[in-house]
Every structure is written in C-alpha cells, then in structure tokens.
Amino acid sequence: MLASAELAWRGATGQAGLVVRKLSSDGRVRTSVDELRTVLDGLRGANILTVDIDHARRRIEELPWVKSATIQRRLPDTLHVSLVERQPLALAEADSGRLVLIDEDGQVVNMTDLRPFANLPTVAGEGAQRHAGDLLALIRSEPALYERVSGARRVGDRRWNVWIDGRVEVRLPEEGAAEAWHKLARIQAGDGLLDKAVVALDMRALGGIVVRPDPRIAGDDKEGA
Structure with a gap:
C-alpha cells in the first residue's frame, strides 16, 4: 500500500x-x-x-x-x-619537481595545461604551498614590486627568498618580512636599487641591506652593505 x-x-507531482x-x-x-x-x-x-x-x-x-x-x-x-x-594563486614545485597550479588555500587545482597561468609567480621549497597565500598577500602589498616578482623559494620552512625579474634574489627575514618588503619598495622608489648591477639583496641585516653586486660587472663577487 x-x-x-x-x-x-x-505521478501527481509529475502531472503538476x-x-x-x-x-x-x-x-x-x-x-x-x-x-x-x-x-x-x-x-x-x-x-x-x-x-x-x-x-x-x-x-x-x-x-x-x-x-x-x-x-x-x-x-x-x-x-x-x-x-x-577557486582563485589561481601561484605555480608550485611539487615533490616530483613538476609544476602544479595552486589556489588561494594552497590546494592543487587539477589542470593539465598551465600555459594560461605562466604569468603567476612560482613558489618552491619546504612548506611553500602551505604558506604561499601569506607570501602573495605580502608581495602584493607593494604593487610596483609585485609586478616584477618572478618566483620565490621557502627556506627551511621559515622564511622566503623572492626573485625579482628572475635576476635579483631578495632574502627576506623570518621575522619582520613585511617591514623589509616595504623598506625595499621605498628604496627602489628612491634610487632604483633593483635596476642596478646587483644579483642579491639580503634584507636580514640590522639597520641596512647587504648588497651583492653582479660579479660580471663589478669585477668581483664581494658583498657590500
């Protein structure tokens, strides 16, 4: 029954x-x-x-x-x-060494063709996927610098080295990364440090920046402050 x-x-609901x-x-x-x-x-x-x-x-x-x-x-x-x-955030280097697309939560978006996302920064290193959202929020806080960021590597799952134009390595501190990033933006706006013959900037030094000049132009590979 x-x-x-x-x-x-x-039947009645169908007829209705x-x-x-x-x-x-x-x-x-x-x-x-x-x-x-x-x-x-x-x-x-x-x-x-x-x-x-x-x-x-x-x-x-x-x-x-x-x-x-x-x-x-x-x-x-x-x-x-x-x-x-999901919002595409970055390309991440997976354990196998291949690149994968990750979203704002660090989750992998299963895409086989990554060419439409080639303009996104690439992150690598231990913990990079988990912390990529925080990093991208930081580097986007200075739009003029963000436009030039080509990638970043997380070091010891503690801090980041950020690449500018695929040429200059900016070593951010574990503590005070935001202050260091804003400081770099001010210096760049003032004298265009990133456009000079340098290959690395260490922002971890207290009270200053350790600058490594390009040895091909500077004639040696000594670091200067």
Whole structure:
C-alpha cells in the first residue's frame, strides 16, 4: 500500500509540473557550462522534490575549479546551482619537481595545461604551498614590486627568498618580512636599487641591506652593505 501511495504521489507531482526541466547557475567563471551539464543533465525529468541534490552537489565539487557549491530547488521546475570557485594563486614545485597550479588555500587545482597561468609567480621549497597565500598577500602589498616578482623559494620552512625579474634574489627575514618588503619598495622608489648591477639583496641585516653586486660587472663577487 505504501509503495502504491508513493507511486501515486510521484505521478501527481509529475502531472503538476514538479519535475526538473531547467538548470541555472551563478558564480561560474572558469567552470564551463559543459562541465555542469555533464553532472546535471541526467537530472532532467526527475521529480524535483525527491532528486538527490546532495549527491549532485558532491559531484559538482569534484570539478577542478569548484571550491564549494549549493543547489536550490526553485519550484516548479528549476534547479539552481551557486558556485564558489577557486582563485589561481601561484605555480608550485611539487615533490616530483613538476609544476602544479595552486589556489588561494594552497590546494592543487587539477589542470593539465598551465600555459594560461605562466604569468603567476612560482613558489618552491619546504612548506611553500602551505604558506604561499601569506607570501602573495605580502608581495602584493607593494604593487610596483609585485609586478616584477618572478618566483620565490621557502627556506627551511621559515622564511622566503623572492626573485625579482628572475635576476635579483631578495632574502627576506623570518621575522619582520613585511617591514623589509616595504623598506625595499621605498628604496627602489628612491634610487632604483633593483635596476642596478646587483644579483642579491639580503634584507636580514640590522639597520641596512647587504648588497651583492653582479660579479660580471663589478669585477668581483664581494658583498657590500
């Protein structure tokens, strides 16, 4: 009797138009329509009141760019998907030595073609993925410097060495990295230190910067303060 009642109820809701006929979404930037259709098209024609939206949500959250998703029933016939997508942050050197794309949480975004993200900084070293978000927030605080950052290496999972133009290594301190970065920005704005014949700047020295000149131009490889 219960089975018969359920069949009758399903039939009545179908006749009332309470079946999935339309799919809509918001928050979609990098997730393609085809990717969503792969997950959701199989729900068309299903009873909108009984369709398993939790299962559909979990499948959508398996898509590469989707950080989280919610699905709403909009009666009589529409399922609406709201997406929160991952934001590409940097390219990271994985254990195998290959590069992977990471998001703002340091999580790997499963992309095979990294060419569209070649302009992002590259991070490497122990703990680099975990701390990349903090580093990017720091270097972005000085836009003129950020535009020239080509990569960074985390040293001993304690501090960062940042590369400018792929040429000048800026060694940031473990403590006071933000102050050192702002100091470098002021010095660069004043006398263009990064544009001179230098290959490394050690910002860890108290009260100053240790400058290593380019030995090909300076004639030696001694460090100066």
